[in-house]
Amino acid sequence: MSGSKKRKPRVKDMEVIEDKNTIKLLMEPTRAKIVFDYLVKGSMTVKQLSEVTGKNPGTILHHIQKLKEVGVVFEERTEATKTGIVQRYYRASAREYRMGISEMVQATGDDTTKRLKSIIKSLSVYGIDVPQEQVSEAVGLLTAMIGRENEISSRNLIVNEEEHDKLSSSLRGDASRIMRRFALEEDSEYKELRENWHAFLSLARSHYRKV
Secondary structure, rough: EEEEEOOOOOOOOOOOEEEEHHHHHHOOOOHHHHHHHHOOOOOHHHHHHHHHHHHOOOHHOOOOOHHHHHHOEEEEEEEEEOOOOOOEEEOEEEEEEOHHHHHHHHHOOOOHHHHHHHHHHHHHHHHEEEEHHHHHHHHHHHHHHHHHHHHHHHOOOOOOOOHHHHHHHHHHHHHHHHHHHHHHHHHHHHHHHHHHHHHHHHHHHHHHHHH
């Protein structure tokens, strides 16, 4: 068996999806399964994906083409079998994906904003009582902080994919968290956003104690 070599994109540790059309595209169940269940873990052919998903190859190829168009999937390599058939291996562009908060709101409506408001109100069980008139401010602070965290974290690139693939899933996860935290601590904008958020929470906790 012989293979053809081609320059391939580096796989990101994490990628933040900012485009609302891409978010909608990934909400389709089969595409989501192809990316999140399989191609984030390694490369596979259309035939292999067809077998594990139970979908016919034509359907899988259609989804792959859509995913390639938006850059979520790329052709990693080709291999020619002894019979001369060329097998194309596809892989996700990142090991993990997150959706930008503002973009998710645009794609799905205001469900994300409602979710954040519910989370903020639920902090009362920990002694942090955010007054109703300040909930929108809290949502803005939290959204900005998470958005910056996603932006910085998505810059981490895996420089040695071969060795990375040899690690256990738990070690990959631990190493990824360490590098993301390291990158965030070096970013002055993120630190300022975090300090503002912590100051807001501290005031809300003081308000709870007075009540």
